[in-house]
Amino acid sequence: MVHSIDEQRRESPRIKTIHAIKKPYYGDDKWRTVKDAGKDEENEERTRVSHSKQKSPRNMGKGVDKRNENLNSERKLCKVPGIQAGHRFYSREEMVAYFHGDRLKGLNNVGLPRGKLERNDYPLPLAMVMVISGEHEDADIPQEFVYTDKGGNNLLDNKDQVKNQILCRGNLALQNNSEQSIPVKVIRKFDCKRSSSGKVYRYDGLYKVNQFWLEKCNSGLTVLNYSLRRLPEQAELKDQIHNALLSKASSKLSRFVCKDISYGKEAICIPATNDYDDVAPAGFEYITSIQVAKNVEIPLDSPGCNCKGSCNDRRSCSCAQLNGSDFPYVLHKGGGRLIKPKDVVFECGPNCGCGPSCVNRTSQQGIKYHLEVYRTLNKGWAVRSRDSIPSGAPVTEYTGILMKTDELDNVSDNDYIFEIDCWQTMNEMDGRERRLGDVSLPTKELVKKNDNKSSESVPEFCIDAGSFGNVARFINHSCEPNLFVQCILSSHQDIRLARVVLFAADDIPAWEELTYDYNYALDSVIGLDGKVKSVPCHCGKADCRKRLY
């Protein structure tokens, strides 16, 4: 069976950049006096690159902004809906998704823009969440404890204190919490063998910052201490409920059927878990990059740019020129993010002067998220990420054997074939629809250049991941996907042989199944018996088309 890029695109993301300006909401809680705290993060949000679908009304109003509003703002300074004291999280990412977007340090504050000391009628910063290390997970939740921040420590070397602590950042935040009677959510981190991350994070509840005081430590330097007392009358997970959840979680976590399906070939392990039986994914060899069939020749004729280090001048970089005089990626929090999907993205390649960490090689830098292959009830294997994935980030390339489509054997028995139909899409062949507005002049020229190579509406080349492939071969279809397909050229300019890379279409929370839209034309798959094949779709989305093909 063949699922095609083009068909996926036909109804899928014509992506636009949304500069989200969110209105923070702090719930109807008694601590809502700090109404506007959190606007710093709101500003940060404005730089967010959003990859929500333009064409599909299904995605309207969903995704990044709404979800973050729920997950972040509402939860910052009040209780966390659905989470009771004693709740355990088995990965940092899962815990972070509940408590504070995508970064959670030891002490998380709602801060101030640089240089400001006060905003409106309340002082900032304020402490929201405190993550501290605990001794033993089964010990009772402490009613009171003393906290000492790490201010004044030598961050580069042995972390010893080298300066007096002063009232700034975390320390100042805790003082403000104390003065305004705003509680802090406390999470304790424990080592835990049954957790796949090796840690468990227990939510201990809301604590009032009772008092703070200065103290001289052995080295003669000043430290600031805070005593925190747990607020009374907080609902706690009852032991039997907790144990039930725990055994469910641990049984889930203990059902590892393979520690790393890549057997060390990826920089990050990709485990497989199975809650149904002991079977592990099998029948294929893991490859991290495309292998080329004998009778297919990949040209290496991309001229390449003359930049050094990382490409950053769009006027002088010839690869930027190919992308319509701009770079397709922005650097955000250390990683490249695709600004919007394009017919084709021209990345730097072997003939370029820049180095391997150039932002215009974003899709070539390997898998960066902790992906997991897991067994589902009715879709076979599926893929999820234990980390949240930001919108526009590359998740994985679709690898396999790059071969001629007409040389495929047993097509109808092979669930792992990806047709490379970027060229057909650009030419709007066979009912394919081209995205408007993002076809650069060089891309148009490229289309012309390839015009004599193929006039077929059927893509000439495909990636067969049946026997050789990577984690992408386990990614299922959804009628409302969270990934999209992007064709990429780096070493040559033959669009028929473009690389296929899956990118995050939204901010994807940890543990959500990763999916893209196969977008088969219904009745397009013919079985060996010559009859049209039909497979029901189990994506479970509200607007499910009910059939995969």
Ligand SMILES: C[S@@+](CC[C@H](N)C(=O)[O-])C[C@H]1O[C@@H](n2cnc3c(N)ncnc32)[C@H](O)[C@@H]1O
């Ligand atoms: C590329 S494979 C995906 C991984 C596959 N689930 C496995 O176990 O290896 C494509 C096949 O997965 C199954 N599949 C993918 N998405 C599905 C969906 N939404 N509903 C039902 N089956 C699906 C179909 O059998 C499809 O032919």
